[in-house]
Amino acid sequence: MAVKLFDSELKVMDILWREGDTTAKQIADILKESTGWNINTTYTVIKKCIAKGAVERREPHFLCHALIDRATIQAAETDELLDKLFDGAPEQLFASLVGKRTLSKKQIKALRQMVDGLEE
Amino acid sequence: MNLIQMSIGGGTLILFTVLVRSVALDKLPKKTFFVLWCVSVLRLLLPVSIPSPFSVFTQAERVLHSQPEVPVMEFMQILMPADGQAPVLQTTSAASVPVLTILWLSGASLLASYFAIVYVNSLRKFRTSLPEETPFAQDWLAQHQRGLRSVQVRQSDRVVSPLTYGILRPVILLPKNMDRSNESVLYCVLTHEYIHIRRFDAVTKLVLAVALCVHWFNPLAWIMYCLANRDLELICDEQVLQELGSKGRKPYALALLEMEENKQRGFALFSHFGKLAMEERIAAIVNYKKRSVFAVFLAVLLVSGATTAFATGPASEDGSQVTPTNQNEPFPEAMLLKSEGGVVMYSGYMDFEEFIQIGLVEQIGFQPEAGDNVLASAVYYPNGLGDDAPTGFPASMCCLTVDFYETETFGHLWRGVYMAEFTTIDPDEFAKGWMDFLLNCVIADRDDSIDQDTKYA
Numbered sequence: 001m002a003v004k005l006f007d008s009e010l011k012v013m014d015i016l017w018r019e020g021d022t023t024a025k026q027i028a029d030i031l032k033e034s035t036g037w038n039i040n041t042t043y044t045v046i047k048k049c050i051a052k053g054a055v056e057r058r059e060p061h062f063l064c065h066a067l068i069d070r071a072t073i074q075a076a077e078t079d080e081l082l083d084k085l086f087d088g089a090p091e092q093l094f095a096s097l098v099g100k101r102t103l104s105k106k107q108i109k110a111l112r113q114m115v116d117g118l119e120e
Numbered sequence: 121m122n123l124i125q126m127s128i129g130g131g132t133l134i135l136f137t138v139l140v141r142s143v144a145l146d147k148l149p150k151k152t153f154f155v156l157w158c159v160s161v162l163r164l165l166l167p168v169s170i171p172s173p174f175s176v177f178t179q180a181e182r183v184l185h186s187q188p189e190v191p192v193m194e195f196m197q198i199l200m201p202a203d204g205q206a207p208v209l210q211t212t213s214a215a216s217v218p219v220l221t222i223l224w225l226s227g228a229s230l231l232a233s234y235f236a237i238v239y240v241n242s243l244r245k246f247r248t249s250l251p252e253e254t255p256f257a258q259d260w261l262a263q264h265q266r267g268l269r270s271v272q273v274r275q276s277d278r279v280v281s282p283l284t285y286g287i288l289r290p291v292i293l294l295p296k297n298m299d300r301s302n303e304s305v306l307y308c309v310l311t312h313e314y315i316h317i318r319r320f321d322a323v324t325k326l327v328l329a330v331a332l333c334v335h336w337f338n339p340l341a342w343i344m345y346c347l348a349n350r351d352l353e354l355i356c357d358e359q360v361l362q363e364l365g366s367k368g369r370k371p372y373a374l375a376l377l378e379m380e381e382n383k384q385r386g387f388a389l390f391s392h393f394g395k396l397a398m399e400e401r402i403a404a405i406v407n408y409k410k411r412s413v414f415a416v417f418l419a420v421l422l423v424s425g426a427t428t429a430f431a432t433g434p435a436s437e438d439g440s441q442v443t444p445t446n447q448n449e450p451f452p453e454a455m456l457l458k459s460e461g462g463v464v465m466y467s468g469y470m471d472f473e474e475f476i477q478i479g480l481v482e483q484i485g486f487q488p489e490a491g492d493n494v495l496a497s498a499v500y501y502p503n504g505l506g507d508d509a510p511t512g513f514p515a516s517m518c519c520l521t522v523d524f525y526e527t528e529t530f531g532h533l534w535r536g537v538y539m540a541e542f543t544t545i546d547p548d549e550f551a552k553g554w555m556d557f558l559l560n561c562v563i564a565d566r567d568d569s570i571d572q573d574t575k576y577a
Contacts, residue, residue, distance in 0.1 A: 006248070006277055006278055007250055007276070007277040007278075007296065008248035008249070008250070008276075008278075011250065034251075035250050035251060036251065036272075037247065037248070038247075041244075041247045041248055044244060044247075044248070045248055107398075107399075108377055108380055108381055111373075111377055111398070111399065111402045112374075112377055114402060114403070114406055115370060115373040115374055115377065115402065115405075115406065117406070118369050118370040118373070118406060
């Protein structure tokens with residue numbers, strides 16, 4: 001079965017595919033450079049990869065080994081995997097352009113008509 | 121001032137704000153509501169209020185005071201059972217207050233931990249974002265690094281709409297599936313988020329969440345939380361349009377709708393609430409115009425008026441403590457009800473110094489000394505002592521260290537039982553002004569004062 005990974009997890013996989021087995025420490029160093037992640041963030045993502053069965057942890061030194069290759073990876077569809085448990089709350093805590101709750105197509109159409117009346 | 125009073129005080133202001141908002145949302149600058157919410161939050165969270173004769177609470181008290189005798193009689197029955205043996209202490213319900221406190225605490229901590237979990241989970245998710253490399257975004261960013269805080273623009277496949285997080289190192293997070301080729305939309309999005317950052321909306325949102333956690337039992341606090349969060353967006357929209365000008369209305373509204381449609385690919389979760397919020401915003405953008413001087417004047421008047429009327433506490437007409445004589449004699453003169461076996465009971469107005477002198481010293485020959493324990497219960501009329509009354513012993517006894525014992529409320533009356541320790545016996549330091557309360561004082565035996573707690577528990 002294909003494993004679905006987020007972009008962040010793909011970043012880790014990219015390194016493993018490119019460099020072969022790499023220690024978590026090295027991955028953290030590389031990603032700090034390229035994405036600005038701190039070490040905790042990188043470890044969180046690596047652990048997620050392990051949990052999804054994409055990476056195997058080997059000792060010593062937390063050596064990461066890719067269990068699947070590029071071809072079997074599928075990009076995760078955001079909405080499917082969004083954490084639904086706390087739906088609706090984050091936009092109240094974080095400043096956001098639009099809230100998380102969605103309008104129906106009909107409602108958007110009606111609003112569009114309202115906006116179209118404006119002069120540019 | 122206790123929590124309930126703070127909640128009522130803040131709630132009144134919230135109610136007023138909601139009313140004004142529903143009538144004049146489109147007519148006033150949106151910042152008006154922001155200021156009103158700020159005052160509401162301060163009133164909810166700060167345990168102080170400035171006494172003002174113009175306060176609605178002053179007016180309310182005047183109405184309440186027209187029939188004070190009835191509650192006194194009710195209280196008397198509770199205070200004075202037939203046997204007359206230190207009755208106050210026996211009738212105090214030991215369980216009622218702690219149960220409420222525990223209930224409040226568990227509600228507050230439950231809500232707080234919910235917010236904390238959401239916050240930490242989201243942050244953890246956001247931190248795995250990747251740098252945004254669109255040249256347009258990079259150029260925009262280079263032009264917007266004026267402040268002390270460095271702003272970052274990043275992208276994530278785990279958010280559905282653009283958002284901003286971080287207070288000291290703010291990050292604008294764009295959804296991965298957003299159309300980067302439409303520069304007009306991108307510009308509107310970045311400007312909107314940038315204004316959120318400049319306005320420190322992240323802090324405001326945090327303070328709102330704290331206020332909600334503390335006042336979770338107050339439905340008005342929930343209304344405030346929702347509406348104030350919505351108003352933050354409206355204010356932000358308004359400010360964006362101030363920068364873009366009237367011509368920016370259409371592209372901005374379209375950008376908003378674009379983002380809304382972007383989410384359609386996900387699970388559609390119809391919500392009347394969401395509909396309202398979005399329609400409110402689009403309508404506000406369509407109707408946006410420069411505020412007239414009159415509207416701004418009206419807003420200032422409204423805010424200052426509301427602050428004076430709702431955010432201040434009750435006070436007397438001359439701003440000082442009320443004496444019964446200038447209040448149409450609404451309270452009975454102090455009357456000695458009982459004096460036996462170390463119990464002195466007065467009803468009505470009484471100066472504390474007078475109580476010490478006449479009540480304790482003359483009636484039972486008590487001379488206060490340092491270290492004495494006095495068990496006293498007092499019932500307050502909501503007058504004169506203002507908001508401070510139910511939080512502790514009357515102001516006139518502040519020279520004593522008073523250990524809180526127990527309190528109970530009967531309607532709007534309140535009774536507290538205290539263990540008061542005399543740390544000073546200089547009578548001059550006692551009362552200034554009147555106490556509107558009924559005092560039942562039991563002077564504990566000086567030799568076994570330590571046992572008082574258990575003796576009457």
